[in-house]
Amino acid sequence: MYSKKLIIVGLPMIAVTYGLSRFSYGLMLPYINETMMMEQSTSGVISSLSYIAYCLAIVSAMVFSNKVTPKSVLVIAGLSAIIGLGVISISPNPVVLGTGIFIAGLSTGFSSPPYADIVSTKVETRLQNQTNSWINAGTSIGTAFTGVIAIMMTNSWRETYFIYTCIAILVLFANYKALPKHHTTERENKIGFSKREWRRAVPLILAACLIGISCSAYWTFSKDFMLHAENVPTYIGKWLWGIIGIAGLLGGTAGVFIDKFGLMHAFKLSVLALSTSSLLLGMYPSSPVTGFLSPALFGSSYIFITGVLIVWGISVFNTNPSFGLGLPFLILALGQAIGSIFSGVIADLFGYHTLFVGAGVIGYLSLLLKQKTN
Template sequence: MDEKKLIIVGLPMIAVTYGLSRFSYGLMLPYISESIKMEQYTSGVISSFSYIAYCIAIIVAMVFSNKISPKAILFLAGLLSIIGLGIISIAANPAVLGLGIFLAGLSTGFSSPPYATIVDLNVERSLQNQTNSWINSGTSIGTALTGSIAIIMTDSWRETYLIFMVIAIIVLFANYKVLPKNQSIKENGTFGFSKEEWRRAVPLIVASMLLGISCSAYWTFSRDFILQAENIPDYIGKWLWVVIGISGLLGGTAGAVINKHGLATAYRISVLALSTSSLLLGRFADNSMIGFLSPALFGSSYIFMTGVLIAWGISVFKLNPSFGLGIPFLILALGQAIGSVFSGVFADLLGYPAIFIGGSLIGYAALFFKKSTIS
């Protein structure tokens, strides 16, 4: 299968499952909270549902990667996204909202590992890093789309989620028509892994956890913080998600940078940029230039960082690309789930700037895990 054709359908699916189904919650949170009347702690807990669901789904996707075809898993991902978005659009209380967020979060976990397997089976080895990186950058497209629609629809968040549901239906149909049919499941590698692989994966796991905790506050509370701050222009809050999404397209270059400069260099760049984006938001958000620089840095570095984690994971678990992608993304999501809950608690106690500065410091700590297994 031509890698360009795979990117054309894979990127929109990731845009739907990540951008629309998962990260849109942070964008819509100010409007949802006003309508359903939620405290910051409740908002943080509901946000964690998405990450918990993601963790459950990505484990299931890895376990059954040799028993169910990648296309079937992707179909399930699209279906859960559609159902979850529909439930969110009609939610009248936090419980129903949490259910919708949970189901939509499941779609995210089911969508990434199958693409790693499909790329491994159908794309030339020298092009696999670029292909995985560009498919992964679909998150940025979905984020920019959510931001653009939110600006047009203002506080009509229910109608916005209905639009997202329609988009999800179209993207699912496109993937069903284009992806390879009945590909041999036996070709997907083995689920087994060696003790040596697990030993080499320890720095990857620790780094993924720290980075997940580090960026969770930004995804959940950055827009709410900017919209509430009296000294920050409203237009920055309105365009925040669009800036994050559009700049995220730069993250699609991760594969090319890795091929040219190596995994370790790419990792350092991504971690430094991601952590600095949170520090700038927490310390200098009242500066209009920083108000745009921070989300631009965050969007590009987050997608770049996840592309690096994909390449790192696959280089560790060489026999199972689905597992190689799934492990770092699973740990990243666990960190985001933990970070979302604690961010909500500390936001109530210390205020928003403190959680962004704290997140940046945790992110910088991940730099200590850059040498031992990255080459």
């Protein structure tokens, strides 16, 4: 029963913190650029601020997971989203825009670990993988929503971010009313773990880093690329984000898939789909098939693979679910921060085609990694 309640409030919070606060920047970038006329390298640096903020926040959430209640951390996440989105909506220049992106980025790091703690103590074991996966699927809901709003609002990106701010207020209120007030666990607050656990975490860390680097180009520049690419119908560029978000709903099945077929089968399937989505965009951008297949593969596989990382991380650090979720997400964000900066530089020097082909190849490299069980 509590699993459903947690999904009802957790999924919208993840939708706000990830879909609206973090990944909407890549969607709105073409329209923001019309106002601010930024270089691609500048756009990439601003995008990296969101990931850097995410890293700082998720480390804080893990470190203080036993000193501050999950509900308090989620309130901080909601407030960060509200303030950050509000600043973005009134930003007159790239500096203020970057400040808003950074503050909004904090909300993503604060929002995920607390739910892992609540799930581990409030939800029965057999439903935990599914609950975590469906909460994580909030990213796809947020992404689809931002895509639809962007189409309806066209170039009114400031008004769009104001709407996002209002939604963030409502979602924060719902979580404040529904979530438990007290600590979900009384375990010792520790970040130190056994050598065995860290050995088992090595493939997970490498996989999260490679995936983060690989997908950063897509999140930041795919929309801009498709809107301005030759021989690509305008409607494909406009609906790109909506397709990503709708397809992402399939990612909510990650927990069920893992329970039935195993963790590494789920990992390899999602890596193949994620990497192929970038490769298709770089090699065949003008094909109508690519315009629909690429974002569909990306959306479904990105949400799916983050669900896989959640389960993988918690299985490695099963005594500390917050840390088990936070570590791979932290490394994923570091990879995305690095990838965003280099993506902007590569796009400036060699163009989008080279960028997306390279991103796909980097993703395929993670297929060489295997889960350690001892």
